[in-house]
Amino acid sequence: MIIKTISLTNFRNHSEYHLDCNKDTTLILGKNGCGKTSVLEAIYILTRGKSFRSVDSEIIKHDADFYRIEIEYYNGEKSTATFDGKNKTFIILDKKTHRLPKKNKYPIILFLPSDLNLIGGSPSRHRDYFDRLFGQVSEEYNNLISKYNKALHQRNELLKTENLSTSDLFPWNLLLTKYGVRIFTLRQEFTEKINQTLNQTYSSIAKNDDEITLHYKTEVKKDTENFYLNMLEQNFHKDLYLGHTNFGVHRDDFEFFFNNRLADGSASRGETRSIILALKFVEANLIYEKLHQKPIVLLDDVFSELDNARRKCLIKNFKDHQVIITSVEKVSL
Ligand SMILES: Nc1ncnc2c1ncn2[C@@H]1O[C@H](COP(=O)(O)OP(=O)(O)O)[C@@H](O)[C@H]1O
Numbered sequence: 595m596i597i598k599t600i601s602l603t604n605f606r607n608h609s610e611y612h613l614d615c616n617k618d619t620t621l622i623l624g625k626n627g628c629g630k631t632s633v634l635e636a637i638y639i640l641t642r643g644k645s646f647r648s649v650d651s652e653i654i655k656h657d658a659d660f661y662r663i664e665i666e667y668y669n670g671e672k673s674t675a676t677f678d679g680k681n682k683t684f685i686i687l688d689k690k691t692h693r694l695p696k697k698n699k700y701p702i703i704l705f706l707p708s709d710l711n712l713i714g715g716s717p718s719r720h721r722d723y724f725d726r727l728f729g730q731v732s733e734e735y736n737n738l739i740s741k742y743n744k745a746l747h748q749r750n751e752l753l754k755t756e757n758l759s760t761s762d763l764f765p766w767n768l769l770l771t772k773y774g775v776r777i778f779t780l781r782q783e784f785t786e787k788i789n790q791t792l793n794q795t796y797s798s799i800a801k802n803d804d805e806i807t808l809h810y811k812t813e814v815k816k817d818t819e820n821f822y823l824n825m826l827e828q829n830f831h832k833d834l835y836l837g838h839t840n841f842g843v844h845r846d847d848f849e850f851f852f853n854n855r856l857a858d859g860s861a862s863r864g865e866t867r868s869i870i871l872a873l874k875f876v877e878a879n880l881i882y883e884k885l886h887q888k889p890i891v892l893l894d895d896v897f898s899e900l901d902n903a904r905r906k907c908l909i910k911n912f913k914d915h916q917v918i919i920t921s922v923e924k925v926s927l
Pocket residue numbers: 605606607608624625626627628629630631632633652653654655656
């Protein structure tokens with residue numbers, strides 16, 4: 595799918611906004627605060643179902659009571675999303691839904707300036723990043739994460755109540771085990787998949803033999819339900835004392851290793867930029883391999899963060915994709 599036009603009504607600071615997109619590269623230029631990231635956010639909502647940075651109620655323009663996004667694709671299809679403060683409605687091929695159906699989701703490579711700090715970020719930041727990526731290539735993964743989080747929230751609520759016994763937690767332990775083991779297996783698989791090409795992709799950018807790997811860090815030692823359930827039960831007193839669940843895939847992390855050392859602290863600023871660039875290229879290939887679709891590439895203000903060689907590399911690598919770029923200053927492509 596290639597976007598032809600995008601129109602916004604009451605979306606963040608935009609009362610009315612319209613953009614015609616090129617099939618290859620489109621540049622959105624403007625000073626800070628003029629609403630560039632918001633345009634990418636709107637595209638993201640209509641292709642992925644929800645924003646990458648906040649909830650719908652914060653997106654409606656102040657003092658307005660709804661927002662509306664309309665996208666027309668080059669193949670003639672149109673999609674609309676509206677939010678009236680309560681309900682979000684998607685209209686795709688004249689069909690109304692409140693959630694974006696799987697078949698209408700479209701893959702996106704989103705590159706935010708904050709991604710350049712991913713390597714040094716917290717475990718939850720790393721999990722969010724990879725959950726979003728794995729959720730794009732696997733709807734099963736997407737559903738597992740939301741079911742797991744719901745069950746985890748309910749178990750944590752229960753842990754705050756008085757006179758709790760292990761048996762009260764049993765149904766939640768079973769659910770967390772069922773979803774957790776599968777999430778563990780899929781995280782292992784996807785990490786392995788990324789590692790098949792990450793190193794080679796990094797070399798093609800950095801032009802050297804440095805070695806880069808992604809490591810999936812977890813306390814889940816075995817992919818068996820017995821092990822997982824036992825661990826949850828063993829942690830009962832600790833959980834009760836601390837008031838939350840201390841074992842499970844919600845504590846996993848993803849770490850980058852650079853020449854067999856933790857990249858956080860050992861890779862230079864330039865090297866970390868190349869690692870993230872490599873990751874984005876690997877993402878695009880993974881998406882293509884799994885979904886047979888070329889993602890739309892949204893580059894939010896990242897050009898100013900990259901040197902000339904890395905900018906060229908970015909453009910060259912995504913030359914067969916639709917790329918939408920925001921920037922404060924004019925960039926030569
Ligand atoms: N709900 C809203 N209503 C009106 N303005 C908003 C809303 N949410 C954010 N803004 C404002 O919209 C502007 C555009 O934000 P953003 O898209 O991030 O700009 P840019 O990426 O161009 O720097 C910001 O100045 C922000 O304060």
